[in-house]
Amino acid sequence: MASMRDIQRRKNSITSTSQITKAMKLVSTVKLQKTKERAEHSRPYFQYMYNTVTSMLARSGNIDHPYLKQGASDKKAVIVITSNRGLAGGYNSNVTKLVAGSGLNKEDVLLYTIGRKGRDALEKQGYQVCKDYSDVINAPLFSDAKMIGERLLEDFMQDRVGEIYLAYTSFKNTVVHEPKFIKLLPVEFSEQELTKEEARTPMNYEPSEEEALNVIIPKYLTSLLYGALVEAVASENGARMQAMDSATSNAEEMIENLSLQYNRARQGSITQELTEIIAGAEAIS
Amino acid sequence: MAADKQFDLEIICPDRVFFRGKASMIELNTTEGFVGIYKRHIPMTMILEPGLVYIKDGDGQRVAALHEGFIEILPEKISIMAEAAEWPEEIDLNRAEEARIRAERRMQTQDPNINVARAEMALHRALVRIEASHKRGQQ
Numbered sequence A: 001m002a003s004m005r006d007i008q009r010r011k012n013s014i015t016s017t018s019q020i021t022k023a024m025k026l027v028s029t030v031k032l033q034k035t036k037e038r039a040e041h042s043r044p045y046f047q048y049m050y051n052t053v054t055s056m057l058a059r060s061g062n063i064d065h066p067y068l069k070q071g072a073s074d075k076k077a078v079i080v081i082t083s084n085r086g087l088a089g090g091y092n093s094n095v096t097k098l099v100a101g102s103g104l105n106k107e108d109v110l111l112y113t114i115g116r117k118g119r120d121a122l123e124k125q126g127y128q129v130c131k132d133y134s135d136v137i138n139a140p141l142f143s144d145a146k147m148i149g150e151r152l153l154e155d156f157m158q159d160r161v162g163e164i165y166l167a168y169t170s171f172k173n174t175v176v177h178e179p180k181f182i183k184l185l186p187v188e189f190s191e192q193e194l195t196k197e198e199a200r201t202p203m204n205y206e207p208s209e210e211e212a213l214n215v216i217i218p219k220y221l222t223s224l225l226y227g228a229l230v231e232a233v234a235s236e237n238g239a240r241m242q243a244m245d246s247a248t249s250n251a252e253e254m255i256e257n258l259s260l261q262y263n264r265a266r267q268g269s270i271t272q273e274l275t276e277i278i279a280g281a282e283a284i285s
Numbered sequence B: 001m002a003a004d005k006q007f008d009l010e011i012i013c014p015d016r017v018f019f020r021g022k023a024s025m026i027e028l029n030t031t032e033g034f035v036g037i038y039k040r041h042i043p044m045t046m047i048l049e050p051g052l053v054y055i056k057d058g059d060g061q062r063v064a065a066l067h068e069g070f071i072e073i074l075p076e077k078i079s080i081m082a083e084a085a086e087w088p089e090e091i092d093l094n095r096a097e098e099a100r101i102r103a104e105r106r107m108q109t110q111d112p113n114i115n116v117a118r119a120e121m122a123l124h125r126a127l128v129r130i131e132a133s134h135k136r137g138q139q
Helices: A004-060 A091-100 A116-124 A134-138 A142-157 A196-200 A209-284 B093-108 B116-134
Strands: A076-081 A109-114 A128-132 A163-171 A177-185 A204-206 B007-012 B017-023 B025-030 B033-037 B044-048 B051-057 B060-073 B077-086
Touching: A004 A209, A004 B007, A004 B077, A076 A091, A076 A116, A076 A142, A076 A209, A091 A116, A091 A163, A091 A177, A091 A209, A109 A116, A109 A134, A109 A142, A116 A128, A134 A209, A142 A177, A142 A209, A163 A209, A177 A209, A204 A209, A209 B044, A209 B060, B017 B051, B017 B077, B025 B044, B025 B060, B051 B116, B060 B116, B093 B116
Parallel strands: A076 A109, A076 A163, A109 A128, A204 B044, B007 B077
Antiparallel strands: A163 A177, B007 B017, B025 B033, B025 B051, B044 B060, B051 B060, B060 B077
């Protein structure tokens, strides 16, 4: 049996760890509230943009537009949104696993990383990082999403990349976050999504269809990126909150066990002392 | 105002739903010029230019500043997706004036590193904000 002092030392160290995890949980709970609100406010725009673009493309049938065709290059751009900080459970590794298991050839992938953890993990696996925007994840702004979107579109138009994918964690609710891997460009759409009524009314474009697409597709890309960024931040805080919550309860359990052991050891040593005194007294008399 | 002349209007920004309600007519600035739209317009998608939007409902009228985006018109419903939208009360006039002066200076310098098109956009936005903030209290 470990000595009383060893047990006490271990108990103290776990107590201070649990204080840290408890504090971290509180911090991420507060951050979660804020980021969750932002994610919820931006959702209508995100959703609406998606619906508009898909219905627009479905209605207009086969338009010949560079944004709708596979680029000439074999390279595939993958935007990976993770966090700059760890201790968030499986949050970061889920996203990197998704990228690694996406079936894309490692040599063809050019990474545009947002978040240090994902960048480091994937770089170690041998992926090539093309551009890193890790500072953005601390406080994502719409203008950040715009800047990244513009850069990607430029690369796409100049045939540096042929396809653009996005890997991020979508925020369902406080406890459910789902890592997602979606294709951004060329835009894909399914015609079944269109309701009958929508299909009947033809859409007119001013100035022209092509010019409208020229403006709307970049906006679509930006809005998807922005939506992904705010959802990823909310998910990160949610994941950290859960991870810290379970860490705190694990620590409490350990403290409980150690207290029990400590008390037993204490009792044992008192009993031993007593028997020694009694034995000594009997020997004298 | 008779209800049969009203349509649903939504103005959505990335950070919030800016306006959701009924209107009988809206006027706004597009790449094709300044247009007014009533109910039962043919379906159409247009690209916005920075400018003011007038939302009319009967005798009431509201003004807001819109920057970049597009408008989707359906017979019963009009949706505007704007990257930024502001009511006149929300605009900081001093900041807008500053932005205007900065953009003007930028356009005058001969520095090849300066993107003239971008400066022009910034100037345009600043002017729209200034114009919108002068409409304060007129509604």
